Amino acid sequence: MPASTMAARSQSPRDAPRGPAASRRRGGARSDRDGDLKMDIAVKGRGRIGKSSSAPSSSRDPASRTSRGEARGGMLSGTARRAILRQAAAGDVSMREPKPTNSRGGLVELSITGWEKSKASGNADGGVSSLIGWLEKKASHRLGSRTRDVKVKKSRKEGSAVIISVPSEHVGALIRMNGYEWAGTNVTIERLGGSKNSSVEVKSQAEETKAMLRGVLERRYNADTKVLDLSALGQDEELNKANVFDKNSTTRKIFPALMRVLEFSFDTEAERHAAVTGVSLANNGLIDLADVTSLSQTLPKLQNLDLSSNNFKGLSSLQNWRKRFSQLQHLVLSNNPLEQAEPEYPAEVVKWYPTLRFLNNVQVRTEEEATQKAAPTDLPFPIRTPNFQDEGGIAEGFVRTFFAGFDTDRAALAAHYYDNLSDFSFAVNTQAPRDPEATQATEKQEWDQYIKSSRNLKKISQPQARQNRHFRGPKAVADAFATLPKTKHPDLATEARKWMVEAHIQPGVPDPTGQSASGVDGFMITVHGEFDELDATTGQAGKKRSFDRTFIIGPGGPSGVRVVNDLLTLRAYGGAQSYDPDNFEGWNANATAARTSDATPDPAVPQLPAGLTIEMAEQMVAELQKQTNMTIQYAKDCLEQVGWDFQKGLEAFANVKGNLPGEAFVGGA
Amino acid sequence: MADFESIAKQFVEYYYKTFDENRNNLAPLYRDESMLTFEATPCQGTSAIVSKLSELPFQRIEHQVATIDAQPSNTTGGIIVVVSGALLVEEERRPMSYTQTFQLMPNDQGSYFVFNDVFRLVYPAA
Numbered sequence: 119m120p121a122s123t124m125a126a127r128s129q130s131p132r133d134a135p136r137g138p139a140a141s142r143r144r145g146g147a148r149s150d151r152d153g154d155l156k157m158d159i160a161v162k163g164r165g166r167i168g169k170s171s172s173a174p175s176s177s178r179d180p181a182s183r184t185s186r187g188e189a190r191g192g193m194l195s196g197t198a199r200r201a202i203l204r205q206a207a208a209g210d211v212s213m214r215e216p217k218p219t220n221s222r223g224g225l226v227e228l229s230i231t232g233w234e235k236s237k238a239s240g241n242a243d244g245g246v247s248s249l250i251g252w253l254e255k256k257a258s259h260r261l262g263s264r265t266r267d268v269k270v271k272k273s274r275k276e277g278s279a280v281i282i283s284v285p286s287e288h289v290g291a292l293i294r295m296n297g298y299e300w301a302g303t304n305v306t307i308e309r310l311g312g313s314k315n316s317s318v319e320v321k322s323q324a325e326e327t328k329a330m331l332r333g334v335l336e337r338r339y340n341a342d343t344k345v346l347d348l349s350a351l352g353q354d355e356e357l358n359k360a361n362v363f364d365k366n367s368t369t370r371k372i373f374p375a376l377m378r379v380l381e382f383s384f385d386t387e388a389e390r391h392a393a394v395t396g397v398s399l400a401n402n403g404l405i406d407l408a409d410v411t412s413l414s415q416t417l418p419k420l421q422n423l424d425l426s427s428n429n430f431k432g433l434s435s436l437q438n439w440r441k442r443f444s445q446l447q448h449l450v451l452s453n454n455p456l457e458q459a460e461p462e463y464p465a466e467v468v469k470w471y472p473t474l475r476f477l478n479n480v481q482v483r484t485e486e487e488a489t490q491k492a493a494p495t496d497l498p499f500p501i502r503t504p505n506f507q508d509e510g511g512i513a514e515g516f517v518r519t520f521f522a523g524f525d526t527d528r529a530a531l532a533a534h535y536y537d538n539l540s541d542f543s544f545a546v547n548t549q550a551p552r553d554p555e556a557t558q559a560t561e562k563q564e565w566d567q568y569i570k571s572s573r574n575l576k577k578i579s580q581p582q583a584r585q586n587r588h589f590r591g592p593k594a595v596a597d598a599f600a601t602l603p604k605t606k607h608p609d610l611a612t613e614a615r616k617w618m619v620e621a622h623i624q625p626g627v628p629d630p631t632g633q634s635a636s637g638v639d640g641f642m643i644t645v646h647g648e649f650d651e652l653d654a655t656t657g658q659a660g661k662k663r664s665f666d667r668t669f670i671i672g673p674g675g676p677s678g679v680r681v682v683n684d685l686l687t688l689r690a691y692g693g694a695q696s697y698d699p700d701n702f703e704g705w706n707a708n709a710t711a712a713r714t715s716d717a718t719p720d721p722a723v724p725q726l727p728a729g730l731t732i733e734m735a736e737q738m739v740a741e742l743q744k745q746t747n748m749t750i751q752y753a754k755d756c757l758e759q760v761g762w763d764f765q766k767g768l769e770a771f772a773n774v775k776g777n778l779p780g781e782a783f784v785g786g787a
Numbered sequence: 788m789a790d791f792e793s794i795a796k797q798f799v800e801y802y803y804k805t806f807d808e809n810r811n812n813l814a815p816l817y818r819d820e821s822m823l824t825f826e827a828t829p830c831q832g833t834s835a836i837v838s839k840l841s842e843l844p845f846q847r848i849e850h851q852v853a854t855i856d857a858q859p860s861n862t863t864g865g866i867i868v869v870v871s872g873a874l875l876v877e878e879e880r881r882p883m884s885y886t887q888t889f890q891l892m893p894n895d896q897g898s899y900f901v902f903n904d905v906f907r908l909v910y911p912a913a
Contacts, residue, residue, distance in 0.1 A: 545854040547871045550884050551910050575796050575855040584792050588858070620824065622903060624890070626861045637861055644888055644905050666886040666909060668869050670860055683858045685869040685888075692884055692910040 225271055225283040227310040228292055234278055236301035245301065246273070246280055252300050253282070253307075257291040268292070281310055299784070330356065331372075331379045345396035345422065348376065352403065373409050374678075377416040387418075387511070388737055396422030400450075404428040406435040408676055414442035415511045422448040426478075430454040433463050437530070438677065440470050441522045444611075447488065448476045506621050513621040513641045516671055516679055521607045524599070525649075532596035535681045537630065537674065542589045542598060542684040546572040550664070550689035564661070567603050568688055595684075604652040606659060616694045618646040627672035627682055640672030640682065648691060662691040730762055738764050743784070746771050752782040795857030795868045798891060798899060803850040810840045810848075816901050818894075823904045836904075849875040851882065864893040865902070874908075884910030 230249065238245030250270050257268040268291055272283040284292060289309070296307040334356055338347045351357060351372060384390040394417055399410055404425070413420070420443050430436060433456060449467065456463055468474055468482045475481060475488050508514055516535075523531035536542070546568045565572075572578075573587035589598040608616040620643070627640035645667045650659040666687040674680040735757070742753040745768065753767075760766035789797075805812050817823075817833040823840075824830075830839045852872040860867040868889040873882035890903035 541858040543856055543858060545856040545869075545871070547853040549851075549853045549873070550871065551873065551882055573856050574853075575792050575857060576852060581790065581792075618907065620827070620905065620907075622822070622824065622905070624903070626863060626865065626892075628862045636863065642888070642890065642903060642905070644886075644907065646886070646907060646909050664909065666869070666871060666907075668867065668888045668905075670867060683860050683867050685856050685858060685867065687854055687856070687869060687871045687886060689871065689884070689909075696884075696908045696910050 224286055226286045226289045228282050228284065228289065228307055229276075229310045230280040230282065230305055230307055231278055232304055232306045233280065233300065234303075236303045238301045246275065249280060249300060249305075250282065253292060253295070256295060256298070257288060327375075328379060331376055332383070335376060335380055335383070339394070343396065344394055345398065346380075346394050347398045348373075348402075349398045349400040349424070350402065353401075374412045377412040381416050386736065391417065391419045395420065396424075396448075398424035400424050400426045400428070402428055404430065406430070407438040411438050411677060414439055415515045418442060418511065418515070419445045421445055424450040425454070426450045427453040430456050432456050432460050433466055438534075441519060443471065445473050446471045447473060448479075449474060450478055452478045506619065507623050507641070508621060509623075512679060513643055513671070516641075516669075517619055517643060517645065518610055520669075521610065521645075521647075525604075525606050528599035529596045532592045532599055534677050535671075535675060535679065536592040536595045536684075537680050538591045539628065539630070540591065540595060540681045540684070542595045542681075542686075543573040543587055544568070544571065544598075544602075544686035544688060545574040547574075547687055547689040551692060552690045565688075567601070571598060571601060572688075603660075604654060604657075605649040606652055607647060607649045616648055618694075620644045624670055624672075627670060629672075630674035630680065638673060640670060643669045643671065645669070648694065664689050664692045735762065738762065738767075742767050742771070746775070747783050748778070749782060749784055752778070791859050791866045792857055794891070794899065795866055796855055798889070799852060799855050799868060799870055802889075803852060806840075807849055810843075811837060813837060813840060817904075818900050818902075821901050821904070823906070825904075825906045826908060845876045847877050851875065860890065866891040866899070871909075883908055 230253070233245065233249050236245050236249070238248045241248060250273055254268050254270055268284065268288045270282045270284055274281050282292075293307055293309070295305075297304055298307075299305075334354065335346065337356070339345075340347070357372060380394070381390065384393065397413060397417065397420060399413070402410075404410065405428075423443065423446060425436075430451070431454075435456075436451075449471065451457070451463070451467070464477050464482070467477055473488050475483050475485065506513070520531065520535065523534065546565050548565055571587050573584060575584065578584050578587065589595050610617060622642045624640045624642040626637035629635075629638045646665070648662060648664045651661045651663065652658065653660050666689075668683070668685045669681060670683040671679055672682050735754075738757055739750060739753045742748065742757060742764065743750055746753065748756065748771065756770055757764070757767045760770055802813070802816065805816075814833050814837045817836050819832045821833065821836060822829065822831050823836040825839055828839070830836050850872055851874070852870055854871045855868065857866055857868045859865070868891060869886065870889070871884070871886045873884055875882055885906065885908050887907075888903075888905045889901055891899040892902040894900050
């Protein structure tokens with residue numbers, strides 16, 4: 119296990135400060151530099167699913183690994199995807215080396231440029247100390263809450279650059295600020311000497327690819343309509359000219375890389391969604407969604423989607439996106455074979471997307487109807503805890519899709535996520551305490567439907583019996599799923615309090631392509647929740663149960679994500695109090711209170727009113743900052759004081775602005 | 788070489804016996820790259836993990852394991868172990884339900900260490 123793997127674990131992207139930079143970065147007109155994108159990728163990519171856990175192996179030309187006639191949608195296309203992603207994200211390569219060339223005694227040197235023309239340039243030191251103070255403060259905060267203590271250990275001027283030395287664990291937080299505005303100028307923050315190491319050739323090649331992909335995105339993005347036109351990618355001159363892709367399968371390989379670059383162009387999902395509300399995938403010759411499925415992870419809140427003039431033969435080929443795009447309003451499916459093959463498809467599609475207003479430019483719902491349907495899905499996902507490490511929404515997307523699929527179509531679910539090496543087993547805990555309100559009475563033989571296959575190693579000791587209860591491969595898993603009673607899980611969005619979901623980067627997950635002997639990065643996801651058993655004949659909700667489920671997921675399979683391990687524990691319904699923050703404080707609260715000097719505070723979570731997500735709060739802070747020019751910290755404090763009522767925040771600002779110190783304003787320190 | 792199921796079972800028995808007797812003695816099971824997420828609080832490294840466990844606000848504790856399940860989890864001999872059970876703390880006779888997931892990795896001595904450890908109470912103290 120290389121040391122860097124653990125660094126990646128502790129460097130959750132959620133730890134990184136996310137400046138609400140929406141005001142500066144809206145649309146495609148982001149005033150970035152090349153290095154900005156590169157470094158975003160380097161940092162974010164560290165925990166990425168599918169990344170090799172071993173030394174970098176991405177120095178080979180991806181095209182050389184891709185055999186031509188490979189079966190589409192299978193593992194090999196996953197190989198191609200990862201190869202391209204590795205290349206596109208090869209800023210990553212140097213970061214993964216266990217000992218960076220410029221690391222001394224745990225300190226890493228970063229170069230800051232572009233600061234000289236700041237408003238602080240009139241200071242005696244040209245603004246250097248002010249710059250460093252800002253770097254420390256900003257990197258220490260997320261949404262104005264101090265989440266870490268970043269200290270610049272050493273600094274020196276070298277030409278037009280300021281070189282700072284910081285502990286390696288804070289490098290990510292600082293590099294995330296690359297391109298941020300400080301005192302009226304955008305500063306560039308990058309690793310010093312990063313280009314001097316052995317992967318220089320790979321990097322420059324990757325840089326070219328990234329620049330090319332970014333160029334494609336920029337050219338195809340319309341800032342006025344907020345539509346990203348990814349139609350007819352196979353005919354794109356620039357892509358063809360770049361000649362890095364096999365022309366016969368351009369879409370397959372380039373699409374995930376484009377999505378990746380798109381993700382890294384924005385700090386937050388909210389920014390991304392504000393910038394891109396519509397996507398066209400017309401004229402791409404698509405027969406199913408395997409090549410483009412990452413769109414639903416990158417832009418899950420897309421409003422307008424054009425899939426016209428492809429080769430979709432039936433709705434089954436669109437099944438992957440059935441539960442996606444919870445806010446879709448306009449969908450175009452015209453000029454696909456499915457129109458003739460399944461003429462009744464519109465009724466079904468309208469059911470798939472409760473917020474849909476227009477299908478093929480024909481109104482299918484009024485605004486009111488759509489708004490009514492939309493209301494519940496606007497609520498947050500329950501997993502925004504400090505312990506949810508995610509990359510590009512992969513873990514979140516998995517949890518959402520998985521439990522929806524488990525309730526509706528387990529056979530399809532098994533085919534979607536499980537391959538020949540996927541393991542599933544479950545155990546029934548018949549002794550678990552029950553719900554204190556005792557709404558679920560004990561019955562005799564109440565676990566009958568489960569117990570035959572319950573693999574409790576404490577009780578099942580015969581090797582053959584254990585073996586029989588260990589399900590491997592999509593067929594065995596699907597069969598095992600089929601023996602379990604039908605279920606209905608609470609909605610993740612509207613009944614968030616009934617769930618507790620945590621995710622951790624999991625290195626060393628088997629690589630189904632066999633390229634990396636020591637495995638690749640995936641996620642360990644632990645889910646605690648409840649479900650209703652449904653009566654097989656009437657569909658009526660019956661007994662309520664609690665469950666705990668641990669997954670390890672990794673790259674591969676038709677959807678790009680495969681289940682490696684799936685262990686389910688079933689128990690009597692015990693309520694959700696233990697993870698409801700209002701009802702139960704748990705041991706941490708006690709332990710923290712008991713300690714007088716606490717060197718390692720728990721990760722700070724902003725105190726937000728119920729119903730307000732961090733993302734919504736960030737948007738409010740960003741908007742208040744934009745309208746008032748106050749710093750993030752002041753904007754956030756202001757909103758906190760008025761109970762996160764935006765209008766009141768503006769009024770409060772108007773009342774006190776004459777009395778605010780200079781440091782309350784951006785660039786006014 | 789024992790099968791992974793037996794290893795998992797032995798590990799679980801040893802782990803909770805040690806935990807209940809003197810949880811400071813769990814240190815050899817962790818390493819500097821080990822990660823514990825205890826009721827949402829993450830800590831990394833043997834010393835951080837053991838201090839976290841030793842600082843828990845109880846003296847006497849008894850784990851009652853109800854279920855153990857395990858699967859091989861990677862190509863290098865890792866085992867993922869999921870335990871559910873109940874806890875009795877101090878003189879309290881009403882149990883608290885918990886689940887704990889361990890990711891075990893082989894060490895060089897033919898034994899195993901805890902690479903990842905995620906603990907959650909799933910039923911509150913009454």
